[in-house]
Amino acid sequence: MSIERILTAREQIEAACDKAGRPIQIMEVCGTHTVSLFRHGIRSMLPKSLKMLSGPGCPVCVTDQGMIDVVIELAQRDDCLIATYGDMIRVPGAGGSLETQHRGNVKVVFSSDHALALARKHPDKTVVFVAVGFETTTPPTAVALRQAQAEGLDNFCIICGHKIVVPAMAALLSARNDKIDAFLCPGHVSVIIGADAYTPIVEQFGRPCVVAGFEAGQILEGIARICTQIADQKPQVESVYGAAVKNQGNPVALQLMDEYFETWDGPWRGLGVIPGASLRLKDEFSRFDALKRFGFAEVPTEEPAGCLCGRVLCGLIDPPQCGLFGKKCTPDSPVGPCMVSTEGACSAWFKYGIK
Amino acid sequence: MCLAVPARIIEKDGDKAVADAMGNRWEIRITLTPEVEVGDIVLIHAGYAIAKVDEDEAAKTWELFEQIAAMEAERKGKSEK
Numbered sequence: 001m002s003i004e005r006i007l008t009a010r011e012q013i014e015a016a017c018d019k020a021g022r023p024i025q026i027m028e029v030c031g032t033h034t035v036s037l038f039r040h041g042i043r044s045m046l047p048k049s050l051k052m053l054s055g056p057g058c059p060v061c062v063t064d065q066g067m068i069d070v071v072i073e074l075a076q077r078d079d080c081l082i083a084t085y086g087d088m089i090r091v092p093g094a095g096g097s098l099e100t101q102h103r104g105n106v107k108v109v110f111s112s113d114h115a116l117a118l119a120r121k122h123p124d125k126t127v128v129f130v131a132v133g134f135e136t137t138t139p140p141t142a143v144a145l146r147q148a149q150a151e152g153l154d155n156f157c158i159i160c161g162h163k164i165v166v167p168a169m170a171a172l173l174s175a176r177n178d179k180i181d182a183f184l185c186p187g188h189v190s191v192i193i194g195a196d197a198y199t200p201i202v203e204q205f206g207r208p209c210v211v212a213g214f215e216a217g218q219i220l221e222g223i224a225r226i227c228t229q230i231a232d233q234k235p236q237v238e239s240v241y242g243a244a245v246k247n248q249g250n251p252v253a254l255q256l257m258d259e260y261f262e263t264w265d266g267p268w269r270g271l272g273v274i275p276g277a278s279l280r281l282k283d284e285f286s287r288f289d290a291l292k293r294f295g296f297a298e299v300p301t302e303e304p305a306g307c308l309c310g311r312v313l314c315g316l317i318d319p320p321q322c323g324l325f326g327k328k329c330t331p332d333s334p335v336g337p338c339m340v341s342t343e344g345a346c347s348a349w350f351k352y353g354i355k
Numbered sequence: 356m357c358l359a360v361p362a363r364i365i366e367k368d369g370d371k372a373v374a375d376a377m378g379n380r381w382e383i384r385i386t387l388t389p390e391v392e393v394g395d396i397v398l399i400h401a402g403y404a405i406a407k408v409d410e411d412e413a414a415k416t417w418e419l420f421e422q423i424a425a426m427e428a429e430r431k432g433k434s435e436k
Contacts, residue, residue: 032358085401111402113384133401136359140403143386188359191398191406214358215415243412244398250405253387 002217009220010045016227017047025051025179026226027172027315029165030186031058031343032214038352040216042223050227053179053315054345056168057186059133060087061313061337061344062268063161065303068093070296071159074128075102081122082106083115084130085137091340092304112137112144119148119156128290132161135192138279139253142260145281145288159290160280162261163268165189166197167277172314173205179315182208182226184219187241194249195239202235211239260285269337270303270310309336312345319346326350359400361413367393374399377417 017024028034034054037043043052056062072093074080082098086108089098098106105125109115115129131141141158148156169183185198190211198209208229212222221240229235239245257279266278281289290296303310307329308322319325319338329335331347338344362374362383370386374397385391388404396413397404 111384113402136400136405139387139405140384140401143384143403188398188400188405191359213412215419244406244408246406250387252389253405256387 005217006220009217009224012224013050013220013227014047016224016231017049019231020049020227023049023051024181024227024230025053025315026182026184026223027053027055027180028184029055029057029169030184030189031061031341031345032188033184033186033212033219034058034345034348035343036214036216036219038348040219042216042219045220046223050223052184052223054312054319054348055183055315056172056268056271056313057134057165057189058338058341058343058345059137059161059163060091060341061309062163062271063088063091063132063337064267064269065093066267067159067161068097069095070291071128071130072096072098072101074159074290074294075106078103078105079125080105081118081125081127082130083109083118083127085109085132087341087343088130088132090334091337092334112140113147116144116147116153116156119153120151123155126155126157126293129156129158130161131158134163134165134186135189135253135257138162138164138261139192139250139256142256145260145285146256148288154287157288157290157293158281160261162279163266164193164263164277164279166193166201167263168268168271168274169198169201170204171271171274171277173201173207175314177314177316180207181230182210182235184222184226185209185211187211187213187245190239190241190245190249192250192253194247195237195245196247197249198237202237206235208235209237211237211241211245213241213244268313270307270313272310304335307336309338309346312338319349322346359398359405361396361408361416362399363396363413364391364393364404367391372404374404377420 119127208226210222210225212218261279263276265275311317334340338346362376365375366373372385374383385404398406
């Protein structure tokens with residue numbers, strides 16, 4: 001990455017902020033961007049009138065507590081193996097986390113493919129894959145389902161916590177959240193859904209949407225494009241991650257998602273129910289649904305007392321404004337999900353200090 | 356969680372492939388990018404290639420990994436002294 005690119009972007013940001021003549025608040029939707037902004041010290045390079053808000057783009061942080069409780073309950077059964085991405089195991093449910101509550105039957109996997117391999121290896125157990133994540137991890141789940149179907153692997157099922165990003169962005173703006181002037185859009189989600197997916201946000205709400213990758217130069221270039229759009233009052237969809245992101249996304253992945261999943265009005269932890277922002281298995285694949293297989297009805301959820309993760313995820317407050325931050329809630333002993341995940345806003349603020 | 360790494364496809368067999376990033380090799384699936392060939396560079400997320408990328412894009416990330424590795428080595432060296 002060249003220093004020149006960084007300096008040029010920084011100059012453009014300063015010029016645009018001057019021209020705009022008002023404070024600008026940009027939400028970085030993606031948790032990986034949150035971490036990258038801190039790690040590269042980008043926040044300290046920005047003009048005082050420009051503020052970055054951390055968004056709801058950390059899958060662990062927005063996974064409903066009711067779902068975590070169901071997974072922990074399944075982990076108590078001798079006939080189940082839980083296959084989960086490593087990020088999930090420390091998330092506290094009502095009575096502990098997967099890390100503290102399992103009986104040797106929780107396996108960390110790096111891919112849905114590994115979960116399938118577990119099902120092949122343990123025909124006497126039901127493998128429950130904890131399917132969380134946005135549009136990046138959803139297509140791999142769909143591939144695993146297709147493979148399980150093809151092989152007749154009846155002991156494989158999923159608990160579906162997949163979510164989609166654009167309806168959540170719309171919901172944040174619909175809630176009359178006038179703190180968000182623009183979105184820095186997630187790089188790898190955009191590889192799947194394509195830059196064009198953000199067009200409704202620009203058309204309905206007049207907010208700039210710029211897709212960026214994760215290295216410092218690219219993030220700064222993305223921020224520069226946003227500030228320039230705001231200064232010129234010309235909101236549009238742009239991408240500075242052309243190397244990987246196409247306007248139409250990845251058609252194979254989108255088609256697979258569409259084949260197995262449908263949207264529904266599901267709960268996001270801390271945010272409540274967001275219309276059309278959660279995914280569930282289509283009816284014809286309900287035999288792969290762990291909730292149906294084990295007879296779970298919908299689970300009511302209760303947020304931990306005093307936890308303000310919901311307000312953090314909406315960009316309404318910074319993590320240190322929560323009374324639990326750094327006191328009762330730390331990465332070693334987290335209360336809310338934003339402190340658990342390394343990509344959670346609270347964890348990043350705690351680790352890298354306050355601006 | 357949405358991190359992805361670029362790696363070069365060095366073997367391909369149906370929808371399975373072997374990818375190489377800076378000498379590290381592992382088995383991936385190319386189900387989502389059926390068009391890729393041996394020699395192409397792809398972004399890999401959760402064991403699946405999700406997009407083909409160009410040489411420049413991959414070089415930027417690999418360079419960053421080398422810098423991080425060098426920083427870590429330096430830090431380790433200091434803490435051992």
